[in-house]
Amino acid sequence: MRKIAIVGSPNVGKSVIFNNLTGSYADVSNYPGTTVEVSRGKCRIGEEDFEVIDTPGMYSLLPISEEEKVGRSILLDENPCLLLHVVDAKNIERMLSMTLQLLEAGLPVLLVLNVFDEAQALGIDIDTAHLEKELKVPAVKTVGTKGAGMDILRGKIEEHVKRFC
Amino acid sequence: MLRDFVKNIGYDDPLEICLSELEALLQYNYRISKRSAALLLLQEDPEMFELVRKNEAERAEKIFSIIEKIKPHYSYPLAYIISERRQREASRIAAAVTTVGKKGSLGIKEALSRAMMNPFIGGPILLAVMYYGLYKFVGNFGAGVVVDFLEDKVFDQHLNPVFIDVVNRFVPYPVLRDLIAGDYGILTLGFRYAFAIVLPIVATFFFAFAIIExxxxxxxxxMLVDQIFKKIGLSGRAVIPLVLGLGCSTMATMVTRTLPTKRERIIATFLLALAIPCSAQMGVILALLESRPLGLIIWLSVIVGVFMIVGFLASKIMPGELPSFYMEIPPLRFPQPSNVLRKTWSRMKWYFLEVLPLFMLASVLIWVGKITGVFGFLVRLLEHPVRWIGLPSESAVAFLFGFFRRDYGAAGLYDLKTQGLLNGNQLVVACVTLTLFLPCIAQLLMNIKERGMRVGVAMSVFILFFSFGTGWLVYVALNLLGLNL
Known part of the structure; x- marks a missing residue:
């Protein structure tokens, strides 16, 4: 079964996206760093079943903490066919640095701009098409807690898998 | 799976030259692009160095010397130069794709958020959260109303008589009957305790905790307590297990798994075992000292003092680096009821499945203790220190039971108080000693499970002496000051 890994810094809603995809419940937490243990689940997209891995929060590909080390070894050793890089849409300036790192590494990334409702509340809008062109990878706006954008995410995952896997 | 097209950022010339040299030398498959592997090497990633040393054979030396040669070109560490360049690119892209329109209404949220972290306003907010969340909801409602209902109505009146009846009818041996449905039986104590006392407390606590979380x-x-916690070798992170410990320290001991260093986990486990009373115990202690506000203040100051002093000493004794702590502050959000409920449910389930076997085991241990006479022996042994701290020897039983059920021990004291055997001073001394006294057996087993036999047992021995030592000090101090509480 091919694998999809969810990565991103703590507290951007990785676990919520995970739960939305897999339907099962892992601890949804507001507290940075609670995802010390790695959750795995199954998800069916299109005609295919995937194993979805919820990795511990990491700030960069250069690990400082134990959790980040775990996160990196999942990315490198488990050979996922797609990384969902979940970021906080309010703070993409700070978050994109890690996206760039993942891209430099040649890893297959799909950028998930999560908690988009909070960005909107701040009056922030993001031009997804422009972002996709800049990074040359797909990007989706989501509100994990309300399930918004999940259909588009699934669609883009399916498209990616068809083209590259 | 590597993509064949890679989005690259251009670094400045010396770095780019160095990168292309490195890329040409790196032969092993690192599962990431060669460029990225080279960048990690320049950022001095230890794991990557290890891989190079192992897999690049004679090229390794050349690779390391290239890295050493580039360093003097920069006045900052390369890790800094590289991430700075990357951040500049990130900022450029972010600026290009985002538009900021009118500001939303974040004024109130931001003000509240700052107040919570302010040392002067944050304190009272914390007290309010503790009072309503812990004391009122968990203490009065969970540990009071719900436990009373389950204990008195469901178990005492309906279930326990059935258990006892069934066991009497089908189990021929009195010794075995005791094990299953005696005073401390697996069903009548272990199961009942887990179900009727711990579960409601834990459920209400998890519910309140999920909302707060x-x-x-x-x-x-x-952030508010980080500075204080640094003094006792912990960081702000330890707030979660310690706050949870006020609900049930056994569960909180499990949660110390989330702390990043072994040292922090040991200190937190230790403080949980020593100075954090669980909600069951706190309830009974509050009832004991209810009519003596001064006694309550002394009890609280002693416990807080012990917490700080012992934490401080433990952090001095135990080798290890200072905990590093940086944390992103997420926005304040209104909790989603469905998330809160699901989270409460999944934690309850997880907790219950881990803890129920321990309670059952405790029943078996008490049963063995009673049969072999170890129980009576221990009571006689405990009578000595109990007398040293000025308590009547009858209270030895309360202490021994306190080891099996923390609130049971305190409840034993409550009986003594109503019989008029304890005066004000003795009550305060007893409460202090019992709070510090050994963790309940479930917590002890959890300590051993999480921290290993050696650390778990060493902690318990220390706590045994320390609790009576402190009790003795309080007893002597009260006498010297001539206080009659």
Whole structure:
């Protein structure tokens, strides 16, 4: 079964996206760093079943903490066919640095701009098409807690898998 | 799976030259692009160095010397130069794709958020959260109303008589009957305790905790106490297990798994075992000292003092680096009811499945203790220190039971108090000693499970002496000051 890994810094809603995809419940937490243990689940997209891995929060590909080390070894050793890089849409300036790192590494990334409702509340809008062109990878706006954008995410995952896997 | 097209950022010339040299030398498959592997090497990633040393054979030396040669070109560490360049690119892209329109209404949220982290306003907010969340909801409602209902109505009146009846009818041996449905039986004590006392407390606690957690209050609390916690070798992160410990220390001991260093885990486990009373115990102690506000204040100051002093000493004794702590502060959010409920449910389930076997085991241990006479022996042994701290020897039983059920021990004291065997001073001394006294057996087993036999047992021995030592000090101090509480 091919694998999809969810990565991103703590507290951007990785676990919520995970739960939305897999339907099962892992601890949804507001507290940075609670995802010390790695959750795995199954998800069916299109005609295919995937194993979805919820990795511990990491700030960069250069690990400082134990959790980040775990996160990196999942990315490198488990050979996922797609990384969902979940970021906080309010703070993409700070978050994109890690996206760039993942891209430099040649890893297959799909950028998930999560908690988009909070960005909107701040009056922030993001031009997804422009972002996709800049990074040359797909990007989706989501509100994990309300399930918004999940259909588009699934669609883009399916498209990616068809083209590259 | 590597993509064949890679989005590259251009670094400045010396770095780019160095990168292309490195890329040409790296032969092993690192599962990431060669460029990225080279960048990690320049950022001095230890794991990557290890891989190069192992897999690049004679090229390794050349690779390391290239890295050493480039360093003097820069006045900052390369890791800094590289991430700075990357951040500049990130900022450029972010600026290109985002538009900021009118500001939303974040004024109130931001003000509240700052107040929570302010040392002067944050304190009272913390007290309010503790009072309503812990004392009122968990203490009065969970540990009071719900436990009373389950204990008195469901178990005492309906279930226990059935258990006893069934066991009497089908189990021929009195010794075995005791094990299953005696005073401390697996069904009548272990199961009942887990189900009727711990479960309601834990459920209400998890519910309150989930609301607090989902609102984003915890990271702010962590920031508020981080400076104080640093003094005792912990960081703001330890707030979660320690706050949980006020609900049930056994569960909190499990949660110390989330702390990043072994040292922090040991200190937190230790403080949980020593100075954090669980909600069951706190309830009974509050009842004991209810009519003596001064006694309550002394009890609280002693416990807080012990917490700080012992934490401080433990952090001095135990080798290890200072905990590093940086944390992103998420926005305050209104908790989603469905998330709160699901989280409460999944934690309850997880907790219950881990803890129920321990309670059952405790029943078996008590049963063995009674049969072999170890029980009576221990009571006689405990009578000595109990007398040293000025308590009547009858209270030895309460202490021994306190080891099996923390609130049971305190309840034993309550009986003594109503019989008029304890005066004010003795009550305060007893409460202090019992709070510090050994963790309940479930927590002890959890300590051993999480921290290993050696650390778990060493902690318990220390606590045994320390609790009576402190009790003795309080007893002597009260006498010297001529206080009659």
């Amino acid at each position: 989902d609102s984003g209050y915890l990271p702010r609390l962590a």
